[in-house]
Amino acid sequence: MASKMQGSADFDERFLTCPEHEDQALTFYCEPCQTLVCVACTVVDHPRGDRHNPVEIGAVAERKKWDLQGLLENIQPRGREVEAALCDVKMEISELPTSANAAIAQATAYFDQLMALLRDRKEEVVEEIGSRCREVGKCLETQKEAIEFELAGLTSAFEFCKQAWEHGSDVHVIEVEGQARQRVEELLTAPTDLTARPSQVVFSEGTAVAEFRDDVARAGRVDVKVKVDASKCSVEIKPAVVGISNICLLDTNGQISSELKDDVTVTLNDPSGQAVPTKLEEKGKGLWEISYKPRVKGSHRLEVKVNGRSVAGSPYDIRVQRFHTPVLTIGREGCGEGELDDPTDVAVDMDGNIAVLEAGNKRVQIFDAKTGQSLRCFSVDGYHHFGIDIDSNGQFVVTSRVPFFGGDTQGIRVYSPDGKLTKTLKPDCLRDPRGVAVLQDGRMVVADWRQESCLLLQPDGSLIREIGKGQLQNPWFIAVDESRDLFFVTDYEADKVFVFDLEGKLKFKFGKRRENEGELQCPTGITVDPAGNIIVVNLTNRRVQVFGPNGTYLRTVAKVRRGNPEGIALTPDGNIAVACMNGHCVDLYKY
Structure with a gap:
């Protein structure tokens, strides 16, 4: 039966009768044996029991039709793919001579250009040899004439002196000696230059024939191009x-x-x-x-x-x-999954996801930066949570301010990537922490509102130095540029950004309180892009603005639609995530 699958189905009438009982029609199907049988076979060879189970062929045929229909449905998509591939192959076969002819034409033009360059260079070299030959010949002719002239003078003087010496009388010798001396001195005083002149024109190979042979062997390449699917x-x-x-x-x-x-x-x-x-x-x-x-x-x-x-x-x-429209808004007011309550700060984790610190829900919630989908969340201890950053190990560093009702719950808490509290830092130097930035080596820079300064802390919370005392009024958020050993802090009350080095020296500051572009009104969130540009958001006029590494205003990215923009972060996709506290969401703007 298998061989019949190779061609069209054979529905010969002889297959409708039982091969064992020729006068009996095939009306049953024994499922265990997978064999068509007649009524007689159900009595003799395939009686119903443990080993045989003959059933009427109608129900079996109906089930097999459904199976065949399933096969058809499986075959058809593949059949269409194969037909399309066959059409592609036929088309490629028909186009092959055209592409080959085009390749031949390109190769011919390419090598014709190379040969034309060689012919042109040959003509240039041959012409230059002739020109150089004429120049050298003219130079040699000039030298020859000068030498011949001097030789003639010397020969004449020699013969004159010789005749006087050999044949002249005493009187004659005395008379001509002075004349001869003057002539010889003139000849010897300005002798002709006898140094060698260029006398040959030679050809030197700029590129050795062997090297050129290798270059020629690499000139042009024949590839078989595979069509992209x-x-x-x-x-x-x-x-x-x-x-x-x-x-x-x-x-x-x-x-x-x-x-x-x-x-x-x-x-x-x-x-x-x-x-x-x-x-x-x-x-x-x-x-x-x-x-x-x-x-x-x-x-x-x-x-x-x-x-x-x-x-x-x-x-x-x-x-x-539009320019000021967010490309993505994450969250809405609430306490459920994907909902936010008073988000104060944002950070980007090791996987490029956005971590949102919620003061209202007292938790950190992680969102997919591309889709805005909530991935997971974990609770955080303390009250009035303000700043969040992520260290080089993927741990979440969270600050908590002094609560309005008093108490000592303020501090810095560190949570593992899966949200487990690993340590709580409450150093004596810390009074009311706000923004925080973590360095690669685990040190932290924390803005302290009560102390009107920033604190550089060791990973264990011990104080390294206090920075900005007497210069800062109301420090809020912090960004670090370790490539330049600088950190940036927004001063909410002074309407400025202060820039310090990690040794505590003020490098520069910028900003003044006005409504115009490039000016600051209650700056809050701050971050730095890979080029060193400084991105700042204002709480009052809600502008997200970009300043150069030296504080020069560059452009305005957006005007946040919702009130109270606070912490910001730059995502791997090139968006600026803004925590909108009163809007109970995070808006992402194209950077």
């Missing part, structure tokens, strides 16, 4: 904002390298159908960055094709928002 590519769409550079990520599953860049086409249109310029840049391992700067808000259409075929999900809709 568009179905294995994907695009990660990221939130976009008007007027600034935005990106999407094309993952080619390692298929596309720099040589195959031209196989990718990217088209982006704004809501009116106008094209938006895009740029494709390789990020390594088949990952490509599609960057663009939209001019208007609204739904944009992004189409990505590889070898003329759309990648999975293309075309995509990209929602471009």
Whole structure:
């Protein structure tokens, strides 16, 4: 029976009768034996019992039809894939001579150019040899004439002196000696230059023939190009904002390298159908960055094709928002999972997730930075929680202020990555901690509101030095740039950012209280980007502003929509996360 599967099914009538009882029709199916049988067989060879179970073929056939239908459903998708692949192969076979001819044309043009360069160089060298030969010949002719002239003078003087010496009388010798002396002295005083002149023109090989042979062997390369499978590519769409550079990520599953860049086409249109310029840049391992700067808000259409075929999900809709609109809002008011109550500060953990410190719920809640989904949370001790940072071991460092009703619950608490309390620090020098920043070696810089200064502490909480005493009025949040051994602290009351080195020396400060761009009004959250730029948020006018490493104003990123923005952090995706205390959420703005 198996051989019949190779061709069309054979429904010959002889298969409807029992091979053992030719006058009997096959009306039963013995399931244990998986054999069609007749009525006689159910009595003689396949009686119902432990070993046999003949059943009417109608019910079995119906069940088998369902099985066949399932097989059809399994075959059809694969069949379509195979048919599409066959069409691709046929097309590639038909296109192979064209690509080969194009490659031959390119190779011919390439080597013709190389040979033309060699011919041109040969003509230049031969012409230069002739020119140099003429120059040397002219120089030698000039020297020859000068030598011949001097030799003639010397010969004439020699013969004159010789004749006078051999044949002249005493009177004649006396008369001509002075004349001869003057002539000889003139000849010997200005002799002709007899030093060697360039006398040959030679050719030197700039590149040895053997070396050139190796270069020629490397000139041009023949590769077999494999078509990229568009179905294995994907695009990660990221939130976009008007007027600034935005990106999407094309993952080619390692298929596309720099040589195959031209196989990718990217088209982006704004809501009116106008094209938006895009740029494709390789990020390594088949990952490509599609960057663009939209001019208007609204739904944009992004189409990505590889070898003329759309990648999975293309075309995509990209929602471009206004400049001050968050690309993502995390949380809403409440105490449940994914809900927030009075978030005061944010930090980014070792996995790039956003850790939010909730003063109202007395907990730290971890969110996915891309989706805003709540991942986990853990409770924190104390009251009036203010600042959070994460050390090099992934531990959460949390500060708690003095409660309004008194008590000594203020301090610094350290929690393991899974939320277990590992230590509580309450050094005598600590009065009312606010923002905290942890250095790579475990030391901490803590803003102390009551002491109007910052405290540099050892990992065990012992004081190293007090910084900013007499200069700070109301220090709030802190950011550290260890590459420059600096830390930055916002002064809520002075409307300034103070910059100190870790030795305690004030390096510079910037800011003044006004409404204009680049000015500060009750600055709170602060962070530093990889380039050393300083990002600050104001509580009063809610602006998120960027200043250069020296405090020069650069730009305004956004104006926070909700009241009381406090702690901020920069996410790996290039967004600024802002803890909106009274808004009971965290807003992410495109940086």
